[in-house]
Amino acid sequence: MKQEILRILTEDAHISAARIAERLDTTEKKVEKVIKQLEKDNVIIGYKAIIDESILPENAVKAIIEVKVRPEREGGFDKLAKRLSKFPEVSSLYLMSGGYDLQVVVKGENLQDVASFVSSKLSTMDGVISTATHFLLKKYKESGKILHEEEVNERLKITP
């Protein structure tokens, strides 16, 4: 049942345990228990709404920054990455295979905000060899949701 509950919650974190129980043909109590356990086990880390982030001023500008790093003898990339992740401007941070090492997603109120974070904080950090900043221009899909309107086709109202 865990898998099913997780699937339903990833589609709609807002849904009540009672509604989930109806869908899975079980009781509300059982669903609540499983969810509690998933929360305790840190499988469910949090609940959060997917919103049109451009509505929030502090998220108006988003950039993806490719960072090349000189790994340290002890700890590799971790130390620098952990340090970077503490900045509130950084919304996600990944260690990547391929042409660069860290991918940093940065959000800010405007271009200046992001640029100054990169020039004053990020590129001056010990171990950072180079950065390449890509500003995001338009979103087509976010967290599995397609953001443009798809045409709805008329179907027959009733068919055998």
Add this chain to the structure above:
Amino acid sequence: MKGSKSPRKRVAEHISSLPKSGIRDFFELVNTMEDVISLGIGEPDFITPWRIRENAVYSLEKGYTSYTSNLGLLSLRKEICKYLKSDFGLSYAPEKECIVTVGVSEALDLAIRAIINPGEEVIYNEPCYVSYPCEIKMAHGIPVPVKTREEHQFAIFPNDLRKAITPKTKLLMLNFPCNPTGAVLDDKTAAEIAEIAVENDLLVITDEIYSELSYEKHAPSIASYPGMKERTLFLHGFSKAFAMTGFRIGYACGPADLIDAMMKIHQYSMLCAPITAQKAAEEALKHGKKDMAKMREEYRERRNVIVKKLNEAGLKCLMPKGAFYVFPNITSTGLTSMEFATRLLREQKVAVVPGTAFGPSGEGYVRAAYAASMENIIEATEKISLFVKSLKQA
């Protein structure tokens, strides 16, 4: 005009005698009304998975716009046979035991026409898909419905089948999971039906168009029972499981002589199924199974919800094991199926199909399809509940 001769009838007898049932009027009524929440649609509410649509577009771009072999693209037939082997445990040779058709609809038509001589009897489980009796009549056969009952979970009851057999019976048509009841066969029943078919030397058409949409343990295909493969045509298609109704692709697998006979009719009447749709179908079998499984899980959840809500509304409703239909019993309301459906439509703007659309055995029931969004299912069942309450107060 000269003489007293009555004017010649323009329409062939066996066509003009086909029932033009009252259901047409009901359908017309639904289609003229605005803001109806419909649980009356016998097709998936999902759009065909993108990867399948994309492959159809790609095939057009590559210039696949020709006829195919009459039997269908060999590459598609190979995929079909591979799939039937892995998922149904049935082995057929793609070269001569498989034909690709324009939907299961065409496969049904070909199969019946290939088998039936005028006056021979065809038995089938009823309530059933609306086409069955008409297809049989168009082939000059005699339809012999066997009523399936709620107390048997709408599975065909072997003794009822035995009683329907006469020396003229040639063919048995089965549809499990069933439209409109959602019934499936259990192993014991399937085995007994297979025995009866062998004993009486019947040919069998098994329409398993809903087979992927089954939510609990059920019997394997009737074609896999002893003595059955050589007398069974296995019909299947892409409309329901892959949400591909508009592509119009189905197929039949069975003994080479029967497939060859079907091929003759198909060759002269249809030539072949459209190549774009065949290409899409091939993609569905190669890479579409995950999408299909996802849709099935969604249907399962909707089924759980609709059954609970209908029972809470005071309509006795079995938990169907397959397809995407529920068939609640409405006799407690004192209305006929048609009255119930018409009044529900007029008073609450919810569309369900009267059980009698699926043959006289459907009286006392309506069919509600849960191939509708969860929100619509919840809203519609709330309205049905209001409607049933209003009847009790009246």
